[in-house]
Amino acid sequence: MSRRFDAIIIGAGQAGPSLAGRLTAAGQEVALIERHLFGGTCVNTGCMPTKALVASAYAAHLARRAADFGIVVPGPVGIDPKAVAARQQAVSATARANVERWLRGMPGCTVITGHARFHGPHAVAVNGEVLEAARIFINVGGRARVPDLPGLDRVPFLTNTTMLQLDSLPEHLVVVGGSYIGLEFAQIYRRFGSAVTVVEQGPRLIGREDPDVSEAVADILLREGIQLRLNAACIRLSPRDGGIAVGVSCEDGPPEVVGSHVLLAVGRQPNTDDLGLEAAGIATDAQGSITVDDELQTNVPGIYALGDCNGRGAFTHTAYNDFEIVAANLLDGARRRVSERIPGYALYTDPPLGRVGLTEAQVRARGRPALIGTRPMTRVGRAVEKSETLGFMKVLVDAESRALLGAAILGTGGDEAVHGILDMMNAGAPAPMLQWAVPIHPTVSELIPTVLGGLRPLA
Structure with missing residues (x-):
C-alpha cells in the first residue's frame, strides 16, 4: 500500500x-x-x-x-x-x-x-x-565534517552545532580550522572574553582567498588577541588535566596548545x-x-x-x-x-569580508589583460567616521571588455557594499557604467566608483 x-x-x-x-x-x-x-x-x-x-x-x-x-x-x-x-x-x-x-x-x-x-x-x-x-x-x-585526527576519540570536542548549545564561556577555546566558520567563532568568543587560538594546517588563513585578504584578516584577529598557529602539519589531540592538548607541530612556537575546549571547523x-x-x-x-x-x-x-x-x-x-x-x-x-550564477558570499568577522566573482589569483590564471583598483578603508569617510578603518577594497576588471570580474571589500559594511558590484555583474553592465553612478554620501559604496576611476594594469 x-x-x-x-x-x-x-x-x-x-x-x-x-x-x-x-x-x-x-x-x-x-x-x-x-x-x-x-x-x-x-x-x-x-x-x-x-x-x-x-x-x-x-x-x-x-x-x-x-x-x-x-x-x-x-x-x-x-x-x-x-x-x-x-x-x-x-x-x-x-x-x-x-x-x-x-x-x-x-x-x-x-x-x-x-x-x-x-x-x-x-x-x-x-x-x-x-x-x-x-x-x-x-x-x-x-x-x-569530523576528520579522523589522532586522539580525537579520547577527548570531547565541539562542532558548529554543539557550540551553539554552550551557555558558559570557554576559558581557552582552540579552533581547529582557519576558515570561515572557525574564524567567526574565534572572534565571537574572544570578544566574549575567552582566550582563543586558531590552528590552521595551511600556511595562511582562508586559503581560497587572495593572500592580501588572508593577511588583512589575520592582522584583524591578532589585534584582538587571538593567537594563530599556522603550518600545523600534524594536528593531534590528547587529554590533559583540566583541558585538551592540541598538538600542532608548527615551524614556530610550542609544539602543542592546551585549551579548555576544542572546536572542529574543518569543512562540511x-x-x-x-x-x-x-x-x-x-x-x-x-x-x-x-x-x-x-x-x-x-x-x-x-x-x-x-x-x-x-x-x-x-x-x-x-x-x-x-x-x-x-x-x-x-x-x-x-x-x-x-x-x-555569479558567486558571492561573505565572511562575518568584524569587519566583514564581502566577495563576488573571481579572486585576483583566478583573474591572473585567465591569462588575459586585466585591471585592478584598490583603496584602504583608512581613506573611506564612512569608516573614518565610525572609527572602523581596518581592511581595504579591491575591484578587478577585464582590460579589453571592461567587464567587472570580481571584488573583495574587507571593511565596515563590506558585506552590504559588495552588492552594488554583484548587481552590476548580474546585469552584465561594464565597469564604466558603475564608475559614473552617483552613490549616496557618506557610505562605503560611494567609494566604488572612485576605485574604478583609479584602475591600473594588473602586473
Whole structure:
C-alpha cells in the first residue's frame, strides 16, 4: 500500500519550503518530509544563530571602545553567557516555528516528520509507509565534517552545532580550522572574553582567498588577541588535566596548545549517506554530494537535488537560488542554469569580508589583460567616521571588455557594499557604467566608483 503525490520534497531547508509553496500554488499535491528541525542549517545551526552571536560580540566590543566615541560606561563590560545563548536560541526557535507553521498550514502540502529513504527511483519510504511521485526533490543539507585526527576519540570536542548549545564561556577555546566558520567563532568568543587560538594546517588563513585578504584578516584577529598557529602539519589531540592538548607541530612556537575546549571547523559534508540513494540509482561524487546537471536534475530523470547536498554551493542564498532555478524551469517555462550564477558570499568577522566573482589569483590564471583598483578603508569617510578603518577594497576588471570580474571589500559594511558590484555583474553592465553612478554620501559604496576611476594594469 502506498500513497501517491505529484511531488515529494525531502528536507525543509532553504529550498524545500519555498518549492512546496510554488508547487502547491500550481495545484500540485506535495509531500514534504523533515526528520528533525525545520528551516535547515541556516535557521538552526548556521546563519541565524551565529549572526545573533556576532551581534552580541559586536555589542561587547563596541561597549569596551565607548571611550573612543566620548561615551562613559561605568565599570568593566560584563558578559552573561546564559543570556547570550538564550538570545541566539530564541532567534532560531522563532524562525524554525514560523517555517513549520507555514508548511503545516499550506493547502496541498502534507507534512511528514520522519527519516526518508529511497525505495526506488520514484518511491520513498518513511515511517513504514511508501510514498510515490513522478518528481522528487532532495534538500537535506549538510553537517560539520569530523576528520579522523589522532586522539580525537579520547577527548570531547565541539562542532558548529554543539557550540551553539554552550551557555558558559570557554576559558581557552582552540579552533581547529582557519576558515570561515572557525574564524567567526574565534572572534565571537574572544570578544566574549575567552582566550582563543586558531590552528590552521595551511600556511595562511582562508586559503581560497587572495593572500592580501588572508593577511588583512589575520592582522584583524591578532589585534584582538587571538593567537594563530599556522603550518600545523600534524594536528593531534590528547587529554590533559583540566583541558585538551592540541598538538600542532608548527615551524614556530610550542609544539602543542592546551585549551579548555576544542572546536572542529574543518569543512562540511552532505547529509546523503543514509538516504538509500543506491535504491534509486542516484549518483554521488567522491565527497558524497549528489551529482546534478546545470538545471539541478540528478542522473535519474525526475529527481533533483537542491542546496548544500548537491555540491554546487554551500550557502543559504545559493540554496534558495536552486529553488528559483528549479521552479522557473518546471513551472514558468524558463531555462535557467546554475552555471549562470555569479558567486558571492561573505565572511562575518568584524569587519566583514564581502566577495563576488573571481579572486585576483583566478583573474591572473585567465591569462588575459586585466585591471585592478584598490583603496584602504583608512581613506573611506564612512569608516573614518565610525572609527572602523581596518581592511581595504579591491575591484578587478577585464582590460579589453571592461567587464567587472570580481571584488573583495574587507571593511565596515563590506558585506552590504559588495552588492552594488554583484548587481552590476548580474546585469552584465561594464565597469564604466558603475564608475559614473552617483552613490549616496557618506557610505562605503560611494567609494566604488572612485576605485574604478583609479584602475591600473594588473602586473
